Amino acid sequence: MRLKLVPETTNIDFFGYAKATFGASVIAVILSLVAWLMLGLNFGIDFRGGTTIRTESVQAVDIGAYREAIDPLGLGDVTITEVFDPTFGPEKNVAMIRIQAQDDQESVAADTIAKVEETLQQVDPSITFPSVESVGPKVSGELIQTALIAVGASLAAILFYIWLRFEWQFSVGAVAALFHDVILTIGVFSVLQIRFDLATIAALLTIIGYSINDTVVIFDRLRENLIKYRKRDLREVMNLSVNETLSRTLMTSGTTLLALIALLVLGGDVIRGFVFAITWGVIVGTYSSVYVAKNVVLYLGVNREDKPTDKGNQFANIDA
Structure with missing residues (x-):
């Protein structure tokens, strides 16, 4: 017997309120930026010296x-x-x-x-x-700048790959989702005044990796379904793709959160900020994979005229 968090077949209308969910995400990002500018961050020793x-x-x-x-x-x-x-x-x-x-x-x-x-x-x-x-904070700042440049270059390469592998609309959606996740995490740290140090930077980079992975999984199923169901409306195909990967998404996020909550409760003060950032990031990353990245693709539209006539590829057969 296999553990199933959702029924074998679901038909949830994830994009029935696309404007409302995307608008809520935009408002959350704006409020996070305002909190960041107004309240600032509670920098740790790595930044304050x-x-x-x-x-x-x-x-x-x-x-x-x-x-x-x-x-x-x-x-x-x-x-x-x-x-x-x-x-x-x-x-x-x-x-x-x-x-x-x-x-x-x-x-x-x-x-x-x-x-x-x-x-x-x-x-x-x-x-x-x-x-x-x-x-000294100056030395730490230089190390952070170098690390961010290296990670930024890697991230740019990943996004360029998504652009080539899928379409430019998918790449824009992925960038919007990553921006959403990072800004909301910084906003929460600003509002709660949780210590922000190098461990938090590492957590932000981990969130980026987790979020882009979840986004690409659904993108891959969406691309396969765009080939299978060429006559269907884009909104219907996107709903189908998210429903087909829903079990995988909930299983991955759920098991990750179980480990993170245990660390959050039992891990102690030293790693609490790091674990809290990743826990929050897993939640908003799962949300943004559907309600930010896919909404952007829905609004931008996808050119379906030049899609091949085959049934997909071996990489898209995800066991959901």
């Missing part, structure tokens, strides 16, 4: 106790992570403490570092501080 303190101790690292001791100092964004290395002996327990810059300075003042060290020594008298390093 700060100081990294490396600790070593004989006792096991207790991240909860470290955080409980540092929080009363009111230092803002503090990230504490334990460092694991197979070369470390049982008496060498290492942690990295990252503290955001205070008063718009690139690094934390020496007296603040001294207070942190003194506070941690009260928690663990054996603790030592072998290194203290400053993290």
Whole structure:
């Protein structure tokens, strides 16, 4: 027996309210941009600068106790992570403490570092501080810019491939869906003031990959059906294509969300922002694959006169 989240055959009219769903998406993007401009983002250490303190101790690292001791100092964004290395002996327990810059300075003042060290020594008298390093936002900005250029070039190549593989209307729809997903995610981070750091950038890139994959799967079935049903109205063919891939879409998104929700609840504070971004991205990415990318194709129309007369290709036979 196979698990089925939807009936074998569905006939949901996804595009019955195309104008309303597309209009809602446009309004959501505009509101997200307004929130971004008005409220800004709660940048983490990667963007604001700060100081990294490396600790070593004989006792096991207790991240909860470290955080409980540092929080009363009111230092803002503090990230504490334990460092694991197979070369470390049982008496060498290492942690990295990252503290955001205070008063718009690139690094934390020496007296603040001294207070942190003194506070941690009260928690663990054996603790030592072998290194203290400053993290400047300028260096992080250059790394982010280089990464975005590289990913942007890859994304442009993917979109160019979609243009060649399908038609230019499909490529425009895919770009609109990706733009929708990224802007809505940034908008949520702005409204909720969730910490925005390099991990969030990685989450945004993951969202782009997930969304484009889901979009291409439905595009491929749509192209096959445009050849099969040359006499049908474009809206009907698009509804048919989404219904045929609905089981696959819900199964993929559902199982992904199960893992993400578990990480969101049990993963701890260090990865919560990253996991939240991907969780939100999976939801809006699934939505945009139908109600943004396909709506754009519906409005732009597709030239069906030059379609071949065969029944499709082996790549379009998706087991939905």
